[in-house]
Amino acid sequence: MNFQIAVLLGQDGITNGAIYALLALSIVLVFTVTRVLLIPQGEFVAYGALTMAAIQAGQPSAVAWLVTLLFAASAAVDVALLLMRSERAVPLRWMFAGKLVYPLLMLLAVYKLPLATMAMPLQIALTLALLVPLGPLLYRLVFQPIADAPALVLLIVSIALHVSMVGVGLLVFGPGGASTTPLVDAIIEVGGVRIKAQTLCVIAVALLLIGALYLMFGRTLYGKALRAAAMNRMGARLMGISPVFAGKATFSLAALIGAMSGVLIAPMTTIYYDSGFIISLKGFIGSIIGGLVSYPIAAIGAVVVGLIEAFSAFYASTYKEIIVFTLIIPVLLWLSLTSKHVEDEE
Amino acid sequence: MPSKPLKSHKSLTALAIFAAIATFAAPVLAQVKIGVVTSSTGPTALVGISQKNTVPLLPTKIGDLTVEYISRDDASDSTNSVTEIKKLISESNIDALIGPSGSPNAMGVIQFIADAGVPMLAPVGTAAVVLPMTEPKKWVFKTTQNDDIIAKALIGQMVKMKVKTLGVIALNDPYGENWVKVVGELAAKNDIKIVATERFLRTDTSVTAQSLKVLAAAPDAVLIAAAGGPTVLPQTTLFDQGYKGQIFQTHGAALPDFLRLGGKKVEGTILAASLMLVLPEIADSNPSKKMAIDYIAAYEKLNGSKPATFGANVYDAGLLLQKAIPIAAQKAKPGTKEFRAALRDALEQTKELVATQGVYTMTAADHSGFDDRGRELITVRDGNWKLLK
Numbered sequence: 001m002n003f004q005i006a007v008l009l010g011q012d013g014i015t016n017g018a019i020y021a022l023l024a025l026s027i028v029l030v031f032t033v034t035r036v037l038l039i040p041q042g043e044f045v046a047y048g049a050l051t052m053a054a055i056q057a058g059q060p061s062a063v064a065w066l067v068t069l070l071f072a073a074s075a076a077v078d079v080a081l082l083l084m085r086s087e088r089a090v091p092l093r094w095m096f097a098g099k100l101v102y103p104l105l106m107l108l109a110v111y112k113l114p115l116a117t118m119a120m121p122l123q124i125a126l127t128l129a130l131l132v133p134l135g136p137l138l139y140r141l142v143f144q145p146i147a148d149a150p151a152l153v154l155l156i157v158s159i160a161l162h163v164s165m166v167g168v169g170l171l172v173f174g175p176g177g178a179s180t181t182p183l184v185d186a187i188i189e190v191g192g193v194r195i196k197a198q199t200l201c202v203i204a205v206a207l208l209l210i211g212a213l214y215l216m217f218g219r220t221l222y223g224k225a226l227r228a229a230a231m232n233r234m235g236a237r238l239m240g241i242s243p244v245f246a247g248k249a250t251f252s253l254a255a256l257i258g259a260m261s262g263v264l265i266a267p268m269t270t271i272y273y274d275s276g277f278i279i280s281l282k283g284f285i286g287s288i289i290g291g292l293v294s295y296p297i298a299a300i301g302a303v304v305v306g307l308i309e310a311f312s313a314f315y316a317s318t319y320k321e322i323i324v325f326t327l328i329i330p331v332l333l334w335l336s337l338t339s340k341h342v343e344d345e346e
Numbered sequence: 347m348p349s350k351p352l353k354s355h356k357s358l359t360a361l362a363i364f365a366a367i368a369t370f371a372a373p374v375l376a377q378v379k380i381g382v383v384t385s386s387t388g389p390t391a392l393v394g395i396s397q398k399n400t401v402p403l404l405p406t407k408i409g410d411l412t413v414e415y416i417s418r419d420d421a422s423d424s425t426n427s428v429t430e431i432k433k434l435i436s437e438s439n440i441d442a443l444i445g446p447s448g449s450p451n452a453m454g455v456i457q458f459i460a461d462a463g464v465p466m467l468a469p470v471g472t473a474a475v476v477l478p479m480t481e482p483k484k485w486v487f488k489t490t491q492n493d494d495i496i497a498k499a500l501i502g503q504m505v506k507m508k509v510k511t512l513g514v515i516a517l518n519d520p521y522g523e524n525w526v527k528v529v530g531e532l533a534a535k536n537d538i539k540i541v542a543t544e545r546f547l548r549t550d551t552s553v554t555a556q557s558l559k560v561l562a563a564a565p566d567a568v569l570i571a572a573a574g575g576p577t578v579l580p581q582t583t584l585f586d587q588g589y590k591g592q593i594f595q596t597h598g599a600a601l602p603d604f605l606r607l608g609g610k611k612v613e614g615t616i617l618a619a620s621l622m623l624v625l626p627e628i629a630d631s632n633p634s635k636k637m638a639i640d641y642i643a644a645y646e647k648l649n650g651s652k653p654a655t656f657g658a659n660v661y662d663a664g665l666l667l668q669k670a671i672p673i674a675a676q677k678a679k680p681g682t683k684e685f686r687a688a689l690r691d692a693l694e695q696t697k698e699l700v701a702t703q704g705v706y707t708m709t710a711a712d713h714s715g716f717d718d719r720g721r722e723l724i725t726v727r728d729g730n731w732k733l734l735k
Contacts, residue, residue, distance in 0.1 A: 005558050008587075012554040167387075175391035176603050177575040196586075269551040270579055270607055278549040313555035317545045318518060 017306020018206035023283025024302040026257040032230035042276025043165040048262020049271035053178035058116030068103035070137040135255025136248040169273035182267040381434035383445035388422025394447040396657030404664035409672040427451040469659030476713040499618035513565035518545040525571035573598030585611040623731040662701040
């Protein structure tokens, strides 16, 4: 191995690591606030990449119909609950209007806009607008009714949701893979080393998102409320923080981060409807390294996963995946030996 | 895709009556039952969908016998393949089986179909379903070209291009593994040195490290042994890293998706595959040309899209049965153990059967039956498949 190869491998590892770090962060976020281990996080990535690809190909993405369907389902649940009077009537009128208007807007956008010739930022914005509502909608329909169930039940439901989202992905996007045009298509030469501008772009966006999350949690009221819900759910509820709001907000963030990761990774590789799982699994290792609580350690862990992946693929490509996933064993050993077990569930 | 709405209730009623008559009338006629198991959903769906869509094109009347096809989806899952096939054997009492779509799935069901004595026509890639020939594999016939026929063509082309060193990037699965083995043997015989053998996974989002390793070994040519969409990523990565040598692909790349995903970066690739990809350029004297044109036209009329070569593998299975069933019918009645055994023997006796992919001549030792007429050297030029000249 010479210097140039090391730099290229490092570049590859850090790029993938940045994506894993984003996913690790959202997995930690969702877990701490709602106790749900978000296995379908990877599906948001695949959906993001494939929706972006569909938009660039100028095809009206069937995701719009999925969003419509979910909005309709959530509206139906609201009506049913209202009729049963088991839930206090929320200001339904404007919420209902929103639930009707938003999917209509999306359908209009998908069928009427000149998708393929739109500017790239608009394409990204549309992708995110289509996918981010999936987060709160899925929380509303799947997790909110069982929010107080034991963590194991939440995990099993989460796995079920992952499996069905892969199936829906096949239905919506088809079996063929897709990749998109790079956000920036340039190569920067620094001292004989070729660095792809796309790589820098990925790292920049990842850092930006991490910074934004940091600011949000540290400085804004909503961020602080989420943090409170994460630390002590009961206490937060006593302070007037709605656990439903916290759940929906974290799921929106998770969907946003997932879809954005998909948009970032799509130009560098081919994404299939079922590609998300293995990507989020590596983010998951990162979040395990952070003990499912620490954001910075999870992010660093995820980057380490990316680097180990790149270098082990170079030295022993046959055993790459084994090496990456074996990494979790010493970490778990270390965590179980050092962690103080605290039960603060109820 | 929404199906066309029926014009009126009248036609619906007519259809129902017809269906009822067909159901009641069927047992009166002598009938052959063929099970078809494809992966029309799941990771192998890219292969399975064109196979499932080909089923309506299979012959429904062979000699005096009517043929019923019972189509099942195994969702690309090996366990499902076994369950579906066991059900087809025990509940539907099938006389022969076409499928399953995936190589691992086919490997998993061999013992069951051999135990039940049902001939299986497997439209799968790996040669391992028929080689080495064992007692259970006597019931298996394979309707695709064996890897070594394709590999011989590729190695022949490498020798012609004076390739001395070769790098291999293979999928880390049975398909890639078999290719590494076959190419290793053939390359050694032809004085081609394999300087790097790298593996990658279908799910990998980056093959940068592997292609860097290959690049560092600086081979004259690189062979990518993968199937379906994953064929593209190693090649585009090599392109981006500035590799200037010749890149070879296996018949696993023979998909429209390869051109769609690869774009300009796969120009000049050389692969060997069935003549279906370059039909207009094939000489009319080639006996398979007419068969392939007819198949593609019929498929397009039915489904509104062009079939992948994988669909033709199922179509060929139908042609093989069309020839073998009348011979077997002289010996025994359909639905009996004797008929199935006779069908197996008849399939094994197939000689010079012209099909869409080439010409089949089966023997007791060769249950794939293709010779050099089953493949062409093909290259990518201006975003299209072209015959290599």
